[in-house]
Amino acid sequence: MAQLQAKQDALTARLAGLTAPKGGFSHDARQAAFARLAQMGLPGRRDEYWRYTDPAMLNAVAPLEADTLRVEVPIFEGKDKLRLVFEDGVFDAAASDDMAMAGIEISLLSQADAQDLHWAKALYGTLEAAGQTPVARPFASLNTAVAHEGLLIRVTGKAPRPIHISYRQKSSTSDAILHHCIKVEAGADLTVLETGISGARSNVVMEADIAAGGKLHHIRPQGRSHGKQLVTHIFARLAAESLFKSFTLSMNGRMTRNEAVIEFTGDDAQAHVAGAAVGDGAFHHDDTVFITHDALRCESRQVFKKVLKNGAVGVFQGKILVKAGAQKTDGYQISQALMLDDDSQFLAKPELEIYADDVVCSHGSTSGAIDEAALFYLRSRGVPMRTAQSLLVLAFLAEAIAEIEDQDLAEDIRARMEDWLSRHQGK
């Protein structure tokens, strides 16, 4: 009781500093989110789902100050893309491209009330609400309830260019809350690139509804600010024969919680979620994934790799739930940490819950040091120590990066990793 009270007190304090948009197309969804929140409160340290990650920084009324990287090194420069920029959580029209693109409708959440977007009304908060059982995700409901900005994207054909959501942080105390909805219609195909850090603290939700045969690729290098506090949720719903592939690169960050909640509702669909995270020192990084198979012959893959040093902490909580009747499910999950010293920590909780009898599900979790035999082999061929280490770290991350289909994008991610490694070698 006292525990729930504390959670609700935390919520009251947090909400006191926030305003919610009034009225509009999302009114009902927001009211429902507020009601859910009132039941849940904010996460507490005793919550099983927050056992390895202290929610205090995310609960706090104000963010901790975070360094602003004045020059965010651009990535994916070689790709022709439609860029939409958010600075400290606020849309920057001047820095953004024109939103018109064949086969795609893009609106801002803040301007959607003037338009009559039936699909957005049906989607906003819906997947988030569905994702609240069996495990509560209060920060996602908070986001639905109070987000003022975000993108509403509906794609009806093969998008000619990727959409690039580019975040920038200028203020060291900004508290960004963004809510994106993506509707991939039957047979449509879209790539979304999400780069950078939107605030000192950010809470970003993406709801993705993928209709039959639709494809959504999502690649997200999260920017390398050290002080950032970040909680993200991806809610994806997959209809028959659809595909969702999401890859996240995380470098640095004192507090990151990336959740992915995926549900197969149609047969023969595929969802891959992957992540590569590298941290040195004050780094806490949590990947929490929940995949529900509720259809026939769907394939899910979770591939998460973390490189940790100097007391960095990595967390992985991944679950595959196979409902009764979801026969021929193919579920794979791997979480691995590479410890570059003895001071770091990796906490993993892989879970399988299976109610169908004809399925193939596997999971594995390991943590280990760099392979000394391999290191010596490389050095014996004249490869300098640092280069050899980089090669081995990149090799360790390769399985996660391999989840990116587009080879140019994968190469950019690899280069970013190499760059990080070269800056974080030695002690």
Next chain:
Amino acid sequence: MLEINNLHVKLEEEDKVILKGVNLKIGAGEVHAIMGPNGSGKSTLSYVLSGKGGYEVTDGSAILEGAELLDMEPEDRAAAGLFLAFQYPVEIPGVGNMTFLRTAVNAQRKARGEDELSAADFLKIVRAKAKALKIDAEMMKRPVNVGFSGGEKKRNEILQMAMLEPKMCILDETDSGLDVDAMKLVSEGVNALRDAGRSFLVITHYQRLLDHIKPDFVHIMADGRIIKTGGPELALEVENNGYADILAEVV
């Protein structure tokens, strides 16, 4: 080329002495073979020369063309011209064979103050050398030694040697696991590299290899020492009679 004097080596973690005073002098252009019973310290010698961790040199020296090898990092020994073809080549998942080779070749060139090879030049050279060893392009694309058969791993070692063009080549049981044809290929690869400025130390259990790669000297190692040195006939003696007589002679 290489001069090993009174080399004593023990395990770092244990009080186990493995090399108990190895003396060996290899002149430029010479081929030396080392034979000896299992566990006599042959691989240890090759590891210590190339700088593998876990061993402690308690006495002695190993001079490669005037420079003390034992003071150098493994990569510097390689750049100085030392190469070890491993008895058990290491598998490195996630690192492409081609990337690995190119990184190694260019790192050594850089360490020696030479220009790096361009991607195109490198490719041309590696293709020709791989072809001579019957290593197909598909194998080059795979991760280093992963999924290679025993014989493929050994051929890959020789390819690396051919690409790196070292001065002092140590081959640790490169013949083990090779079929007759592969043995010929590998020997041809080695013989092609023989020249007045390059020396070889060939560790083997079998006379067979020495039919292909003709040694100038054969040494017998036992219990961490070289106990006998002779010409190619010594290998034949081992092949026919085993080590018992030689060991008895010394004791």
